[in-house]
Amino acid sequence: MASRKALDQCLVLPILLMNCFVLLGQCARPLNTEGGEDLVTATCKHTLHFELCISTLRSVPASKTSDLKVLAEIALNLSTTYAADTLSYVHELQSNSSAANYGSNNIIYASRCLSDCAEEYSEAIENLKDSKEALADGDCDQVDTLVSAAMSDAETCEDGFKDMQSGDSDSTSPLTERNRYFSELCSNALAITKLLV
Ligand SMILES: *[C@@H]1O[C@H](CO)[C@@H](O)[C@H](O)[C@H]1NC(C)=O
Ligand SMILES: *[C@@H]1O[C@H](CO)[C@@H](O)[C@H](O)[C@H]1NC(C)=O
Numbered sequence: 001m002a003s004r005k006a007l008d009q010c011l012v013l014p015i016l017l018m019n020c021f022v023l024l025g026q027c028a029r030p031l032n033t034e035g036g037e038d039l040v041t042a043t044c045k046h047t048l049h050f051e052l053c054i055s056t057l058r059s060v061p062a063s064k065t066s067d068l069k070v071l072a073e074i075a076l077n078l079s080t081t082y083a084a085d086t087l088s089y090v091h092e093l094q095s096n097s098s099a100a101n102y103g104s105n106n107i108i109y110a111s112r113c114l115s116d117c118a119e120e121y122s123e124a125i126e127n128l129k130d131s132k133e134a135l136a137d138g139d140c141d142q143v144d145t146l147v148s149a150a151m152s153d154a155e156t157c158e159d160g161f162k163d164m165q166s167g168d169s170d171s172t173s174p175l176t177e178r179n180r181y182f183s184e185l186c187s188n189a190l191a192i193t194k195l196l197v
Contacts, residue, residue, distance in 0.1 A: 047191040075189035087121040117157035124150040
């Protein structure tokens with residue numbers, strides 16, 4: 001009897017462990033909505049930027065859904081919209097930029113940084129548009145790749161200004177806050193996509 005119980009335990013543990021590994025290996029985790037908790041809250045708990053996730057998703061009426069895929073699409077839409085808004089902002093900075101803003105030594109370099117950023121954000125918008133198609137096709141890996149690429153576009157934009165700083169200038173990036181916010185939106189979109197099977 002005792003040895004039978006020991007045998008059962010020996011069998012049960014490996015099976016439990018195997019289940020864990022199977023779950024970890026997929027691009028999905030089980031999403032439990034606890035009593036009264038809505039899908040937005042349950043979903044945002046899996047993101048790195050919880051408050052941002054809640055406030056941005058809730059700003060879109062369609063987030064009152066019970067479909068996780070719709071939330072993923074909304075998250076990608078939010079990133080896309082912010083990237084487009086940032087691209088307009090860069091264009092505004094470009095038309096405003098003058099020696100008074102950057103110092104006469106840096107004006108040429110600063111305007112080159114802004115041109116680079118405009119290019120990076122145009123690419124980010126394309127990547128995010130493609131990621132929505134990948135999501136519609138259920139290609140989770142491709143969404144991951146494209147959204148990661150969009151994040152690194154913003155990083156490249158920011159790094160351009162860092163390189164300028166390391167020269168003999170004291171200009172800082174006028175886009176630091178936007179680059180950071182955009183990365184957080186993308187990071188959340190990635191985390192939400194990962195919850196999809
Ligand atoms: C995402 O954006 C597209 C294009 O603007 C729009 O047609 C679609 O309804 C949006 N999706 C959601 C879930 O809001
Ligand atoms: C551009 O200049 C206008 C007019 O001076 C100003 O209102 C606006 O805030 C500036 N935009 C940026 C992004 O600096």
